[in-house]
Amino acid sequence: MSTGIVSMEERNRLNNDEAALIVMSGPDALENHAFADWFRQLQFDGWESFRDLPMPARTDEAWRFASVKALDISGYTHPQSVPEAAADELRARSVGIAEVSGRMIFANDHLLQREVLSDDLRQAGVIFEPIEKAITEHAEIFREHFMTQDVVLGSQKFAALHKAWVKSGTFLYIPRNLEVRLPIEVFHWLHGSGTSTFPHTLIIAGENSKVTLIDHFESADPGAPGFSCGVNDLFLEQGAQLTYVNVQNWSREVLALQINSTVVGRDASAISMNLNLGASYARTESVSRLVGEGGRSDMLAVSVAERDQEFDQRTLQDHQRPNTASDLLYKNSLDDKARTIFAGLIRVEPNAHKTDAYQKVRNLLLSDEAEANSMPGLEILADEVRCTHGATSGQIDEEELFYMLSRGLTKQVAQKLIVFGFLNEVIGRIGNAAVEERLATLLRAKFSASV
């Protein structure tokens, strides 16, 4: 598979341009970051952890089945601000759903545009700012939440790298009892060849608040290699309802790592959805921590893997308190030589009685070369629980196909309809028609591109 690495000549050129290199330049490049001292200290700490931690090896249980050799990140450049003409083009291309409460557009970790479009958001107390602003203007609450959750699914080294190099991203705080009616939309563009990006999303949903946010990850040039190392942290306070959608639509030459954490408080309810379309190798680690009684987390994912794409998804449903519920549904369709890996764990901590946890992964194999790996796991240390998981791998039902062919559809169209229906079931669980329609459109676009 393609690793999305720049050529040797290009790398040699970059080696001479020290400030441009991530791994080679070390903390010197951090001197250029104009952040508050406390934040800069965090970044130096992140750099040191990154340097000290070992690279993942295939023998690590957390990286079982993964193509760890794809993780060569030594050749990517630091994200640089994009020229104004390109910025205009990217602003114009940032088309999502029709009606939103607010929007931010980033390119190479630089803010291009911020819009607050609805009264909901304008109401007193909502903070919707790029991170660099939150660091200075909302230091206390930002600091209290920024990268405080342990990374436990294997990417500790990359989380440290993210901490060292994060420059911008979304900070969203919804005060108590406020319902933001329309979704908030954020675009993260990767511009240029061999560029890295460290997108960050931090959402704090206050008591009994309600909000939906979509992150779009897109490449300006559909053929450009790049490296994305993203972190998103979601915090739901008591009774909060948060829907978070992550649309990974990088170029096919991008190496992407995404570390997701959701902390669900008492009686709060989170829905998180990952849509995997782009990248050559994309690994997503998603942890839901149920830390308050009555909390619920729905974890959803749809991956359309084709050609030599590899989607590696690791999850943890961590039930720390009694009476909590989680429900995971991941679906993959695999064509050509694509590979998918799913490793999920339901963990019920001692005394987290009356846990109700469900986990299901379904793989639809469309070619003889595609490979699906599933590792659904359970660790139950409490009783009075209801925990179930299932994993299936199969192909298109011949009878279903035959029926559609007998109705006059071509085999190709019939297959696409079946696969679309298979995947769209997951999207239908988001519970927001506009968001669902947007995701379905992106799905269809990937299918029509593959004709």
Place this chain on the structure above:
Amino acid sequence: MSETATLNIDRSVGDFSYPEQHKFDAGTGLTRDTVNYISDVKSDPDWVRDFRLKALDVFESKPLPTHWASRDLEAIHFDKIRYYLSSGQRSSTSWDDVPDDVKRTFERLGIPEQERRFLAGVEAQFDSEAVYSNIKKAVGEQGVIFVGSTEGLKEHPEIFRKWFGKVIPTGDNKFSALNSAVFSGGSFIYVPPGVKVKHPLQAYFRINAENFGQFERTLIIADEGSELMYMEGCTAPKFNTATLHSAVVELVAMPGAKIQYVTVQNWSSNVFNLVTKRGLAHEEAEIKWIDCNIGSRLTMKYPGVVMKGRKARGEVLSIALAGDGQHQDTGAKMIHAADETTSNIISKSISVGKGRATYRGLVHVPKHLKNCKNNTECDALLINSSSRTDTYPAITVRGTGNAVQHEASVSQVSAEQIFYMMQRGLTEGQAMSLSVNGFVNDLVRQFPMEYSVELKRLIDLEMEGSVG
């Protein structure tokens, strides 16, 4: 449930030991000298000695698999274990030749007289040598070879050598390497083409010396179209320091052959039971592992079937009961290596007190295969609030035309159910026992009759003796 059921399994039920005299003793610890000593005592052919010495190197070069397995493995002190011990007896051919104390051991195990007659033959291993071997005359006349592994490798080298170490290579894992270096005892069985062995062949073994590891090696070959059922059961007396049991069992089912291998494992709760079991199924052959784990401190055992021929079939039916201080780390491996192969795994575990039951599974369907099917079901029952259960399957499927499904669930004995039964006059222990037996019943029903009776008795013993 935590208030109603406080179970303390009475382990003393299986505690008994008799003084033994050992003619040969390799001392403790494992070096090249130990291995050479074993080879000398057993008068091994040169190829076996070389095989053992190479295996020792492999064993020493491999780390403990603690990156995924329990760190409890670190409690094994390899240098304090006796790797070979023998009463020096040749295999007996009649019941009269069996020493009295061994007979007493069997009686305490509760093998009824009529059952002995019913069974085709009893291959009993006392410590590391087969001491008793009673093969029903008819089985011998059918051309079936049923001997100890040492005898097998010496007297039937043309069959033995062809398959020995082929299904489970020495380097498969650290403990298969250990077994390959120091193995003694175990069975060698060959069933000629077309022969259907009507009665199960059976082996009981016991560990009966402190700090004494048992490393039996079993190789079973069922030739074309033949059928065989083999049964293995064991219990061990309780000792103060941990003992190690590390067996290797290889099955070969030639085209159209059927092998059923049944185990009831009831080692005492200080035994590390680290066993490698795998079968190779050729075209249209069928291998079925029936595996019950009730005893031991830590069991790690994942019986496997490599389906090498078209339409081969593999099956694992597994029951694990993990009481206080026990970790039953069991599972299954299914390797589909030919078209139209099918496999089925059904695993049921019960965790009691601080017991921990783990299911680990591997299902592998590599590319360019058609119409392979796997079905896996894992159900776990938790009895107390401090009980633990884990499920770690790994499933790899390539290509279209194959169907693989895995399902697992975790539940507990319903308090209402227990309450209802107690209202009807059952004691709490009886009610619990009935519930647990109900949980495993659909699986136990598929077992051979003799074993389902014995298993039910074992569960009753474990559950009833424990609720106040």
